[in-house]
Amino acid sequence: MDELGALCWLVDAGADEAAQVAPVNRFQAKMAAPLAQMNDPPSASQISPFAHGAGLRQAPRGIVRPTAVLNPHAHDNDYIGHALEIANACNTLAELKAAVEAFEGCALKQFAHTTVFADGNPAGRIMFIGEAPGFEEDKTGLPFVGRAGKMLDKMLMAIGLDRTTTYIINVLPWRPPDNRNPDPAEVAKCLPFLRRHIELQSPRMIVLLGGSPLRHVLGNAEGILHSRGKWLHYHAAGRMVPVMPTLHPAYLLRQPTHKKLAWRDLLAINHKLQQNHELA
Ligand code: URA
Numbered sequence: 001m002d003e004l005g006a007l008c009w010l011v012d013a014g015a016d017e018a019a020q021v022a023p024v025n026r027f028q029a030k031m032a033a034p035l036a037q038m039n040d041p042p043s044a045s046q047i048s049p050f051a052h053g054a055g056l057r058q059a060p061r062g063i064v065r066p067t068a069v070l071n072p073h074a075h076d077n078d079y080i081g082h083a084l085e086i087a088n089a090c091n092t093l094a095e096l097k098a099a100v101e102a103f104e105g106c107a108l109k110q111f112a113h114t115t116v117f118a119d120g121n122p123a124g125r126i127m128f129i130g131e132a133p134g135f136e137e138d139k140t141g142l143p144f145v146g147r148a149g150k151m152l153d154k155m156l157m158a159i160g161l162d163r164t165t166t167y168i169i170n171v172l173p174w175r176p177p178d179n180r181n182p183d184p185a186e187v188a189k190c191l192p193f194l195r196r197h198i199e200l201q202s203p204r205m206i207v208l209l210g211g212s213p214l215r216h217v218l219g220n221a222e223g224i225l226h227s228r229g230k231w232l233h234y235h236a237a238g239r240m241v242p243v244m245p246t247l248h249p250a251y252l253l254r255q256p257t258h259k260k261l262a263w264r265d266l267l268a269i270n271h272k273l274q275q276n277h278e279l280a
Pocket of ligand 1 (some may be wrong): 131144145149
């Protein structure tokens, strides 16, 4: 049965809507074959998974591409290695932005409408790191512009900061479909870009918003409620950067009684800013 035949069969059977965000690709073998031929690999180990046409293409709005466009010979480690190579070759934030936008090795990108790189002041000395873009961020291409973003703006304002004095990024530049948790391989392919982002932006202080950046930036799995409010450190380009983990603004929307904990963390951040005038 060809694709059209299969579709007609589903329609005849009464199917009138997609049940999942990600389509089940029933033609994987069929679609992978021409791709493998396009790369014309002498052997699986010799081909680059990043050859033209081998990776993922960002889907136009409303179109979800099947996962078969990933090179069937590529392994997660190949993509992680490639991400590392191209991230480290970037010497400016603009180069890094272009590299992330061009990267085709992370499956999350196929579901996202935009690459969400950063917002705020690239010269700002305080970097806020969230988890991943949500619906609004995926629409606009900017981090923290939805409800959680409004809450973040209030948190910044409470200690005299705003987006002109801070720099805001996420661990992941692409929204996971349905805001699901990204799988470890998806995160691993984004981490080289995140680490280079921190090196190039060179913040004097980092604020981690929630457990996900705590885990992925510092490798700390103790949980945000345990680690928040305590100064930690991140090593970037030979410098020790003070890091304050605090509660994610979306969590505060769900647990408003915990705003008092976030307020304590903000006061600690403010205190350090006052002590180190060059930060402000
Ligand atoms: N939550 C995040 O962690 N980041 C965003 O950009 C928006 C919501």
